[in-house]
Structures are given as C-alpha cells and as structure tokens.
Amino acid sequence: MKTALITGASDGIGEQAAIALKDLGWQVAIIGRNKARTEAVARRLNAPHYLADFAKLSEVKALGAQLLRDFPRIDVLANNAGGMFSKQPLTEDGFEMTFQVNHLAHFLLTRMLMPTLITSRASVINTSSVAHKSIGLLFKLDDVAKPKHYSQHLAYGNAKLANILFTKELHRRYHAQGLNAAAFHPGVVASSFAKDTNSFMRLLYHTGLKRAPGVITPKEGAQTLVWLATNAPGVSWRSGGYYAKQRPAKTTRKAQDEALAKALWEMSEQLIAPYLEERTQ
Numbered sequence: 001m002k003t004a005l006i007t008g009a010s011d012g013i014g015e016q017a018a019i020a021l022k023d024l025g026w027q028v029a030i031i032g033r034n035k036a037r038t039e040a041v042a043r044r045l046n047a048p049h050y051l052a053d054f055a056k057l058s059e060v061k062a063l064g065a066q067l068l069r070d071f072p073r074i075d076v077l078a079n080n081a082g083g084m085f086s087k088q089p090l091t092e093d094g095f096e097m098t099f100q101v102n103h104l105a106h107f108l109l110t111r112m113l114m115p116t117l118i119t120s121r122a123s124v125i126n127t128s129s130v131a132h133k134s135i136g137l138l139f140k141l142d143d144v145a146k147p148k149h150y151s152q153h154l155a156y157g158n159a160k161l162a163n164i165l166f167t168k169e170l171h172r173r174y175h176a177q178g179l180n181a182a183a184f185h186p187g188v189v190a191s192s193f194a195k196d197t198n199s200f201m202r203l204l205y206h207t208g209l210k211r212a213p214g215v216i217t218p219k220e221g222a223q224t225l226v227w228l229a230t231n232a233p234g235v236s237w238r239s240g241g242y243y244a245k246q247r248p249a250k251t252t253r254k255a256q257d258e259a260l261a262k263a264l265w266e267m268s269e270q271l272i273a274p275y276l277e278e279r280t281q
C-alpha cells in the first residue's frame with residue numbers, strides 16, 4: 001500500500017487529493033491546522049491526522065518528528081498547505097506569514113523527513129500557482145522573509161515562486177539519491193482560498209464570481225496533484241518540473257534561475273537551522 005502525507009488536507013485541494021488517493025487504496029495522512037475540519041476529514045477517510053500551525057515553526061518541528069516516527073515509508077509528500085494572508089504580516093518566528101506558511105514551513109518539514117523520503121524514493125509534490133508569473137516577478141531574496149515593503153499580493157507571488165525554486169533545487173540536490181520533485185498550478189479553484197484576506201481575490205473566491213467560467217471545483221483542482229502522485233516520475237513526468245492540467249507548463253525566467261534556487265535553499269537552511277539544531281540536542 002502506498003502512503004501519502006498531505007499538508008492542507010483539511011480543506012480544498014488537499015482534502016480532495018486525500019479523498020482521491022484513499023479511493024485508489026492509498027494510506028493517507030491528513031495534516032491540517034483547524035482541529036474540527038482536520039478531524040472531520042480524517043474520520044470520513046478513516047485516516048490518521050496531525051495538527052500543526054505552519055505559522056509556528058515549533059509546531060512544524062513537532063509534526064516532522066512525529067511523522068518520522070509514524071511513517072517508516074513515505075511515497076508522496078504533498079506540500080500543499082498555504083494561501084494568501086493579510087491580517088498578520090509576521091509570524092511568531094518573525095518571518096513574513098505568506099513566505100513561512102507556503103514555503104519555509106514546508107522546507108523545514110521536508111528537510112526533517114528527508115532520510116525517509118530518500119529511502120522510500122519518494123515524490124515531493126509542491127502546490128505552487130500561476131501567480132508566480134504575475135506577482136512573483138519582483139522576487140528579491142533579501143526581501144521575502146522580512147519584507148520592507150509588504151504587499152499581500154507580492155508576498156503570495158513570491159511564496160509561490162519559492163515553491164518552484166524549492167522544487168528545482170530539491171531535484172538538483174537529491175534526484176541522484178532517488179528523490180523526485182514537482183511543482184504544479186492547480187487552476188483557479190473555488191476553495192476556501194483567500195478567506196483570510198481583504199484582497200480583491202476574496203471577491204473572486206467568496207461571492208457568486210466563484211461560479212464564473214474557468215473557475216473549477218476543489219476536486220478538479222486536485223487532479224494534477226493526484227496525477228503526479230500516481231504516475232511514474234521519469235515516465236509520465238519529469239522531476240524538477242512545473243505542471244498544470246497534468247502536463248508541463250511554462251514558468252518565468254526567474255523560476256528557472258538555478259543560482260536563485262540555490263540561494264533560496266541556502267537562505268532557507270539558515271532560517272530553519274535553529275529548529276533543526278534543537279532537534280538533535
């Protein structure tokens with residue numbers, strides 16, 4: 001039986017991916033933040049569940065340690081939790097909220113799970129967004145973790161660009177050891193996305209506009225994640241790549257910048273170092 005750990009599985013795309021994989025006979029671990037929602041999905045799927053607020057790296061660290069203990073084999077790690085936030089620009093760890101929840105927390109989780117991911121020859125699937133193209137263009141490494149000029153839209157574009165750069169560098173560093181990685185855009189999905197913002201995006205996702213042509217259901221939005229999870233890397237998809245609608249998709253020049261991917265990795269390593277060090281004490 002194959003095993004998938006899915007973050008952001010308490011709602012939207014992650015929940016639907018968990019349902020689809022469970023229907024295909026997989027073991028799935030439901031990882032969420034909201035207790036009631038996470039427990040409800042887990043109960044419905046008869047699956048184990050885990051709670052962590054990714055705005056608190058101490059909780060991500062505890063989650064990683066628990067998952068390492070509970071899962072000797074991981075076929076898929078779906079780093080899917082995320083979204084756009086405007087109410088609290090900095091986390092308790094002192095990093096920009098969108099950057100931490102979408103990227104840095106998943107970076108820490110993936111780094112902690114790496115021994116098992118490698119022995120399992122796992123796929124790491126990162127939920128990015130087409131927003132990396134439109135509002136990730138101003139990405140500057142020294143301005144993503146603690147931005148001087150905060151904008152929720154820029155922060156979201158930056159974070160989703162970080163998902164793609166992380167994917168590329170994961171591939172470069174670990175593919176030779178058997179790991180595969182992909183990033184994908186799920187589509188414009190009528191989920192709970194943007195519920196915590198005062199952005200115009202809230203209008204699109206939480207009014208009648210969500211029934212506009214081109215806006216898809218969370219079940220449809222989960223399809224590329226499920227496709228990446230269930231199809232063989234190296235055969236159906238290429239590790240290190242970016243996908244949409246179950247095929248390779250175009251990215252920006254910035255998203256293909258190998259030096260930027262390496263620099264983001266090194267910066268992320270430094271930012272999470274205190275959490276990894278504490279673990280070994």
Ligand SMILES: NC(=O)c1ccc[n+]([C@@H]2O[C@H](COP(=O)([O-])OP(=O)(O)OC[C@H]3O[C@@H](n4cnc5c(N)ncnc54)[C@H](OP(=O)(O)O)[C@@H]3O)[C@@H](O)[C@H]2O)c1
Nearest residue numbers: 008010012013032033034054081082129188189191192193
């Ligand atoms: N919807 C779209 O059109 C769209 C387009 C492109 C990319 N995406 C990406 O798709 C992914 C899933 O979003 P969605 O559309 O399914 O939205 P959603 O329905 O709002 O689901 C978001 C998930 O992320 C979790 N999450 C949010 N903040 C968290 C935190 N601080 N700590 C831990 N978990 C947290 C939520 O957990 P709780 O419910 O337990 O709080 C929920 O399970 C996100 O990465 C998003 O950026 C969405």
